[in-house]
Amino acid sequence: MKLLNISSPHLTRPGNTGGVMQQVILAMIPGIAALTYYFGVGHLIQIALAITVALIAEAAVLYVRRKPIGFFLKDYSAVVTAILLALALPPLTPWWVTTVAVLFAIVVAKHLYGGLGQNPFNPAMIGFALVLISFPIPMTTSWTAPADLAASLSVGDALSMIFFGREQIDAFTMATPLDYYKHQVAVQTADEILLNPIFGPAESSHIALGWEWINLAFLAGGLYLLWRKIFTWHIPVSYLGALFVCAILFGWDADTAVPASLHLLAGATMLGAFFIATDPVTASTTPLGKLIYGAGIGIFIYVIRAWGSYPDAVAFAVLLMNFAAPFIDQYTQPRTYGHAKAKRGLASKD
C-alpha cells in the first residue's frame, strides 16, 4: 500500500468553509423571522429569488471560468451573499431590481475579481449600492409598514407586487423610522416626531416599532456566531461603539438629531455589525486592524446617516472601509513573538 507523503500537520479540525457559511446562515434565521413577522413575506420572497439568481449566476460564471462547479457551490458563499442582499433590500423591491443587484454582486463584484476570497469589496453591498444609486424610487418606497400598522400582506399580494406591479403599493409601504426622523427633525421636536405610529403607540416604550426587535434578533444571531468563534469580537464592538459614541456626541439633543437609541436599533445597524462588516474576505484581518476597520464603519454610518442624503448608510460605510482594509492591514501587523516591536508599513529596503 502506497503511503501518503504530505506535509504536517496531519491533524486538522473537522469542518470546512461551507460549514462556516452554514453557521452564518443559521445565525441569520432569528433576524429573518423578525423581519418577516413585522414586514410580511416580502423578504422571504426576496431571499428565495436572490438565492435562485445567485446560484444560477455562480454556476454560470464557474462554468465560463472552467472551475469545478459543485466544489465551489458547496462553499455556500453565494447563498450568504444572496441572503444578505435580500435582507438589505426593501421587502417589496421589484424582482428585476433584485435580479440586477444579485447578478452584479456575483458576476462583477465577486468573480471578476477572482472569485471567493479575492474580492476586495463586499459583493452584497456592491449589489445593493448599485441598485440604490440606479433605482432610487423603488428602493426608497418599497418598505412595507410594520405589521401592527397596516393590513397584513398576503403572500399573493406580495408576489404580485414584486413580480407584476405596484398598483396598491402605497397601501402597504411607509418610510423607515430613521428616514422619517431625519427629515422631520428639522421642523419638529422629538416628542412630535415620536407621535408618528412607526415609532410605536404613543406613551409606549418602543424605540422604533418592529425595527428594535429585528435588530435585537440579528444581535442574537451575531452573538451566536461570536460564541461559535466564527469571527472575533473586534469588528462588531468597535463598529457599534463608534456609532454609539458619534450618536452621543452629535445627537445628544433628540430635538435636533436622531438619538443614539434609534441609530443602534433601527435600520440595518445590527445586520451590518454582525453579518456585513464581519465578512472576513473584505475586512481587515489583524486584531488592531479589525478595531480600526469596525470603528471606521461606525463613524461613516453616522456621518452618512446624519449629513448624507441616504436614509441608511451601512452599505456605503462598509464599502468605504473595504477600500481601506488592505492599507490598514499593512500598518497594523501584530508584534510577532520575540520581536521588540511590530513591523509597520510596507517592506523597507534597508
Added chain:
Amino acid sequence: MSLMHTQIFDFKGGVHPAENKQQSTELPIACAPMPSKLVLPIAQHIGAPAEPTVTLGQQVLKGQVIAEAQGFVSANLHAPTSGTVSAIELRAIPHQSGMSDWCIEITPDGQDQWIEHAGIVDFLDVEPSVLLERIQQSGISGLGGAGFPSHVKLAADPAKIDTLIINAAECEPYITADDVLMRERAAEIIQGIEILLRIVNPKQCLIGIEDNKPEAIEALTKAIQVSRDDTHLIKLAVVPTKYPSGGEKQLINLLTGQEVPVGGIPADIGIVCQNVGTAYAIYHAVAKGEPLISRITTVTGAACAQPRNYEVLLGTPVSELLPLAGVDHNQMNRLIMGGPMMGFTLNNEEVPVVKTTNCLIAASRNELPDPAAEQACIRCGMCVEACPAQLLPQQLYWYAKSDNLEQLETHNLMDCIECGACAFVCPSNIPLVQYYRYGKGELNQARADKQKSDRAKERFEARLARQEREAAEKEAKRKARAEAAAKKQAEKKAAPATATGTSADAAQANAAQPDMALLQKKLDAAKLAIEKSKEKLAAAEAEGSDKVEAFKLAVEKSTQKMKDAAKAIAEAKKAAKAAPAANGASDKGDPNSPERLKNKLELAEARLKAAQDRLAEAEQQGSDKVDALKTAVEKQQERVSEAKAAYEQASSSASNSASTPASRVEPEPVSDLAAFEQKVLAAQTRVDKAQERLAMAQEQNLDTVAALQTGLEKQLAKLAEAKAALEQAQAGAQEVKS
C-alpha cells in the same frame, strides 16, 4: 515548601487537538528486541555531521564511538550494540524529502558486549566542566525533536543563567514517550536534572509539564521529595494542556512570561531549556558512563494492534519496530515519524529510529483522512487566533502563493515555528505549513543566491582589477625596456669598440667563414643585449633611483657574455665543420632536416643583416635615442624570438629524423609527442565541428554547403597531416627509446 511553581503565564494562540495519548500508556515501556541490523545516519543532530571513525568489516563494541563530532556544534555517534560494521554507504534516512545520507550499518553479533566504561559515582561533587565533557563525549543531542547537541546549550556562561527549564510538556497528540518515562523512571530523571543544575547553576529549575499527565506529575513529585537536592531548586510547573505549549519558545513564555528575542537563544534571557528525555540520557551518560545509544519511542496509531512505548536501540529500522506493536499494513495509510502536528511522513519503512524519533504513528485512513481539497482562503482569521508566534498566517499564505519574498520577510515568515496550529484550524483545508515551508525555502534560497551573486560580483571585479593591473604592468615593462635600451645604446657607443675588437680577433682566429662567424656573434650579442635590457628593467623597477649602477653592472655582464658567446661560436663552428659530413652521410634518407637547417641558416643570415643595419642606424642616431631605439629593440626582440623558434624547429626535426640520438635531444620527443597529440585532438574536434556545421547546413539547404565542404576537406587534410606527424613522432620516440 511547595514543589509547585504557581505563577503560570499564557501564550497567545494555540489549539486543542484530540490527545489520543491514552492508547499507548496502557502498557509499561517494553524493551525492543535486538534487530537484525542497525543503521546509523552520521547526521542525527543539528550541526556538522559526525565523521565515521570505523572501517568496513571492523568489529565494534557496544558504546564504542563509531563517528566523531566535527567541531563544537556536532555530536559523537556510538555503536548501540557489539557487532560488525557491515556497510558505510548512502541510505534512506528519516527525512521529509525521502533522500539519502551517509549511514553506518552495524550487524549485531548478539553478544551485546559493552566497551569498557565507568560512571562518575559522586557526580554532584566533581567539576561542572568534567560533567560537560562527559555529556559532550556521550553524543547527547536534544531528544525532544530538534536534536540540538546538548553540550552546546549547557556551555552557556553559568553566571548569566538564572533559570533551567525542563521541557516535559509533550504537547503533541499521540506521543507519550516522555510521559511514560517520567512515570517509570522519575528518579533517574531527577538525578539527571541535578547534574544539569550542577553544570548550569541556575537560581531556579522549573519542570514544565502539561496537566494531562497526572501520573507523571505524581511520580516526579515523589522523586523530587526523595532527591538529594534539599534546597528545593526543582519545582514542578503544571501548565494547562494547549498545543504547542511544548515548543521551547512557548514553554519559556508560559513559565517565565519572557520571550526569546528574535534571532536569539534562550540563554540571552538567562534560560537554558532541556528536554526531560535528555535529562534522563544525561544521567545515564554521567552516572553510568553509557552514551546515548537507545531512546524511548512511542509506536501508536489506529493501525497498531497494541500501541506501546518501546526502549529502542538507535538505528533500529522502522520495519522491525512496527511488527512489535502489531501494525496492520493493510490498514496503515500514513506512517508518521514524530507527532501528528509536526512530524513527517515516511514512505520507506527501512529508515532507522534516530536520536530525535519520539514517536511513530501508523495511522489508518479513518483516523487521519486524506487531506480534503484546498478551498479558497476567505481570510476568516481563525489562523491568526491560533498562531502562537503572533504571525498573520493568512497574509503569509497569500504572499507565499505569489512568491512575494519581500512581504514574506516583512511579515516575519522566518519566525514561524511550523507548529501547524494554523492549518489545523483552517476551515478551507489549506495546507498552510507547506506554503510556509516553501516560502522559507525560497527565502533561504534567495538569501543564498544573493550571497553567491555578491561573491560572484566581487570575484568578477577582482578579476577585472587584476587584468587591468596586469595590462598596466605590461605597459610599464614595455616602457622601462625601451628606456633601458636607449640608455644601453648610449653606453654602447663606447662599448662596441672593444666588443667588435674582440669579436674581430676571434673572427681572425677562425679564418674559415669569417662572415658567418661575425654575423652569428652579433646575433648572439643582440640576444644578450635583449636579455640584459630585461634584467635592467627588473633592476630599474625594483630600485628606481639606482639605475646607473645597475646599468653599469649590466653592461659589464653583457660585454663579458659577448666574449663568451664569441668563444662559443668558435667552438660551434668547429663542430659545424665536422657535422655536415656526418649529416651528409646519415641524413640522405630524410631530406627534411638538412633543408630546414639550410632555410634556417638563410633566414638567420638575412635577419642578422637586418639586425646589424638596425644597430648601425641606432648608433648613428645616438642623439635621437628614444623613438629610434624603441623600434630597434622591439625588432631585435622579434628577430630573436623567431630565431629561437627556428632553432627549436630544427632540433625537433632533428629528433624526428632520429638521425642524431644525442643525449640532450632525448627529453624533447616526449613533450613533442604530447604537442602532436594535442594537435591531432584539436584537429579532430575542429573536423567534428565542421562536420556538424555541414550537416546542419545540408539539412537547412543553406548555400554555404559548398564552402563548408571545402572547409571540411581542408580540416580533414590538416587532421591527416597532424596524424602523420604524430605517428612519425611516435616512431621517432620509440626509436629514441630503443
Added chain:
Amino acid sequence: MTVVLIAIAALVGLSLIFGAVLGFAAIRFKVEGNPVIDQIDALLPQTQCGQCSYPGCRPYAEAIAEGEEKINKCPPGGEATIQAIADLLGVEPEPLDAEHGEEKASKMVAVIREDECIGCTKCIQACPVDAILGAAKQMHTVIADECTGCDLCLDPCPVDCIDMVPVATTLQTWHWDLPQNNPSIIATDRGQAA
C-alpha cells in the same frame, strides 16, 4: 509704489529662502554616483555571462539606467529579474528576448571531465569569476561553489570536456514545493457540468 516694492521685496525674500533650502538640501542629501545603476546591478544575477552582449552585469545595468537598453536581455535572471527591474524602473515588463538565450529551468554548474582535460587554460581565461583552477598542461577543475553557470567556458574548450549540469538538491537545500492540490486544477465535476 510701496505696494510694488513690498511685493518685490517679498518675492526676493522668498526666492532667497527657497534657494537656501534647495541649496542646503542639495548638499545635505547629495547622492553619490547613480543609485539606479547600483539598484539594477543588485537585481541582476551577477553571472557575468555576457549573454546580454555587455561585458558583465554592471555594464548592462549602466546601459539600462541610461535608458538605451531593454530590460529583457538577461537569460540567467529570467522573468523574475525582468519583473524586478520593471518594478524598480516603473516600466512594463517584457518577455525575455530569445536572441540572447533562454532561461534555464534550474541552476547549472560547470563540471570538467577531468580525464579529458588537456590543460590548455583556455577555460581559465574565459571564466569571469575565476572559478576554474589549473595550470598549463595540468588538469583543470571547477570550484562548484563559485561557478555561476554562465557557459562562458564551454566554447573556448578545444576538446569539449566541460559539461553544464543542474545543481543537485541536497538535504540542506531541499524544501517543500507549493501544494499542488488546487481545485482549479482538479476539475472533478467538470464532466457533470458540461
